[in-house]
Amino acid sequence: MRIEADRGKCDGLGMCEAMAPDFFEVGEDGTVVVLDERPGEEHRQDLAAAVDACPVLALKLT
Amino acid sequence: MTLVVVGASLAGLRAVEAARRTGYRGRVVLVGAEEHLPYDRPPLSKAFLATGGPVAVEPFHSEEVLREVLGVELMLGAPAEGLDIGAREVTVAGTAVRYDALVIATGATARTLPGARTLRTAEDAVAVRAALDRGARTVVIGAGFIGSEVASAARARGLPVTIVEAAAVPLARAVGETAGAALAGLHHEAGTELRLGTEVTGVTEDGVHLAGGEVLPADLVVAGIGAVPATGWLEGSGLVLHERDRGVVCDATLSAGAPGVYAAGDVAHVANPLFDGHLRLEHWTNAAEQGAAAARHALDPASARPLEAVPYFWSDWYGHRIQFVGTPVADEVVTAGDTTLYRRGDRLVGALTVDRPREIMKHRRRIATGAAWADALAFAGTA
Ligand SMILES: Cc1cc2nc3c(=O)[nH]c(=O)nc-3n(C[C@H](O)[C@H](O)[C@H](O)COP(=O)(O)OP(=O)(O)OC[C@H]3O[C@@H](n4cnc5c(N)ncnc54)[C@H](O)[C@@H]3O)c2cc1C
Numbered sequence: 001m002r003i004e005a006d007r008g009k010c011d012g013l014g015m016c017e018a019m020a021p022d023f024f025e026v027g028e029d030g031t032v033v034v035l036d037e038r039p040g041e042e043h044r045q046d047l048a049a050a051v052d053a054c055p056v057l058a059l060k061l062t
Numbered sequence: 063m064t065l066v067v068v069g070a071s072l073a074g075l076r077a078v079e080a081a082r083r084t085g086y087r088g089r090v091v092l093v094g095a096e097e098h099l100p101y102d103r104p105p106l107s108k109a110f111l112a113t114g115g116p117v118a119v120e121p122f123h124s125e126e127v128l129r130e131v132l133g134v135e136l137m138l139g140a141p142a143e144g145l146d147i148g149a150r151e152v153t154v155a156g157t158a159v160r161y162d163a164l165v166i167a168t169g170a171t172a173r174t175l176p177g178a179r180t181l182r183t184a185e186d187a188v189a190v191r192a193a194l195d196r197g198a199r200t201v202v203i204g205a206g207f208i209g210s211e212v213a214s215a216a217r218a219r220g221l222p223v224t225i226v227e228a229a230a231v232p233l234a235r236a237v238g239e240t241a242g243a244a245l246a247g248l249h250h251e252a253g254t255e256l257r258l259g260t261e262v263t264g265v266t267e268d269g270v271h272l273a274g275g276e277v278l279p280a281d282l283v284v285a286g287i288g289a290v291p292a293t294g295w296l297e298g299s300g301l302v303l304h305e306r307d308r309g310v311v312c313d314a315t316l317s318a319g320a321p322g323v324y325a326a327g328d329v330a331h332v333a334n335p336l337f338d339g340h341l342r343l344e345h346w347t348n349a350a351e352q353g354a355a356a357a358r359h360a361l362d363p364a365s366a367r368p369l370e371a372v373p374y375f376w377s378d379w380y381g382h383r384i385q386f387v388g389t390p391v392a393d394e395v396v397t398a399g400d401t402t403l404y405r406r407g408d409r410l411v412g413a414l415t416v417d418r419p420r421e422i423m424k425h426r427r428r429i430a431t432g433a434a435w436a437d438a439l440a441f442a443g444t445a
């Protein structure tokens with residue numbers, strides 16, 4: 001599984017970090033940093049929730 | 063099995079999406095008073111009012127995606143008129159729509175003031191934007207978040223703007239007095255005139271009339287004076303509506319107290335185990351999270367669990383990002399630079415930041431886990 005973040009779209013609202021703090025963090029510049037781009041399958045549910053929480057649809061799971 | 067969702071905005075859309083994500087294959091009917099497909103409101107007072115911003119309000123999804131991918135039957139431009147909890151029917155445009163599961167997501171309607179515009183819908187945003195494009199001299203009534211964002215948009219275009227606010231400190235209910243006063247400073251810095259403790263007696267062609275007799279000339283008058291739950295259609299249904307504002311009273315699982323009926327978003331007063339009491343929030347994240355949960359719970363009541371979300375909202379003024387988590391109702395408020403922390407007993411219960419995007423979600427997690435006040439102060443001091 002791969003997390004793709006479109007940092008151009010990201011508005012830095014931090015919802016992904018709120019849902020899955022082990023995988024996302026909003027950086028100093030106000031855009032998201034993906035902490036682990038290739039997480040294990042067991043995290044799919046948490047990650048799906050974080051992807052869905054993004055107000056500007058900047059995240060994708062592939 | 064039929065899931066009916068009333069209210070085709072953020073909470074309603076998230077309800078529909080969550081229903082499909084759980085694997086539910088049954089009928090889904092989405093009822094909306096507006097003609098539009100579901101669209102997002104926060105940009106209406108931000109990007110949409112900027113010069114060179116988007117010209118049209120884009121929906122979250124195309125009609126094709128809603129119908130074909132999400133399998134939603136749309137009833138738009140058709141407000142629900144009544145609810146019969148015994149027969150499990152919603153009346154829409156004179157016809158009864160039967161439900162097994164119902165999500166009420168009718169949100170709130172802007173409080174109006176004769177002669178002034180509101181900013182809640184796509185039409186409102188188009189009108190405000192057009193006035194700004196014409197170089198309007200603007201008076202905003204109410205120094206809340208939406209009014210402040212309108213002022214910010216006007217200043218970004220170099221236009222003159224005055225905010226009139228009845229309270230002596232703006233945003234006291236939302237963020238407390240200390241932080242409210244600090245945020246007011248952002249208006250001064252940006253050249254917005256802020257009239258605090260000033261009552262408006264009326265709006266006419268000449269402008270905005272103040273209690274002292276003064277008239278502020280204006281081409282555009284925007285009232286940002288709050289919103290009321292859209293529950294007229296639920297009067298007499300047997301659901302419990304809040305005595306103060308008629309919002310739908312729900313337990314912590316979003317159940318509105320009738321079989322299969324759940325509520326979400328701006329319309330709902332929800333019991334909150336973290337902050338004792340019922341909270342009705344008008345925040346984006348709250349509507350999104352509750353919409354999804356309401357649909358899951360309505361479809362499978364046995365799975366319903368209390369929500370324990372920590373409230374979160376953001377606002378953008380003059381290029382600054384304001385973020386708030388938790389509650390401002392506190393025993394003590396401490397401000398350190400761009401961070402304000404709220405203490406109740408020995409716990410952290412709220413945090414406000416200006417331009418500190420890295421910190422806010424960490425505060426949110428601390429609040430959710432009942433972090434000790436001393437630890438929170440130490441974190442803010444070293445962050
Ligand atoms: C201009 C603006 C800017 C905002 N900015 C921010 C921000 O920066 N940060 C933040 O956290 N929040 C912000 N918000 C708040 C956020 O947008 C709301 O909390 C959110 O839209 C609530 O969603 P909702 O679906 O509960 O209700 P609503 O968005 O109010 O939607 C309810 C829908 O139900 C429909 N409806 C009403 N009655 C009926 C009926 N009888 N039958 C059928 N349909 C009906 C309405 O037409 C409406 O489309 C902003 C709001 C506005 C207006």
Ligand code: SF4
Binds near residue numbers: 011059
């Ligand atoms: S939720 Fe979306 S907008 Fe917010 S920080 Fe994460 S990726 Fe960025």
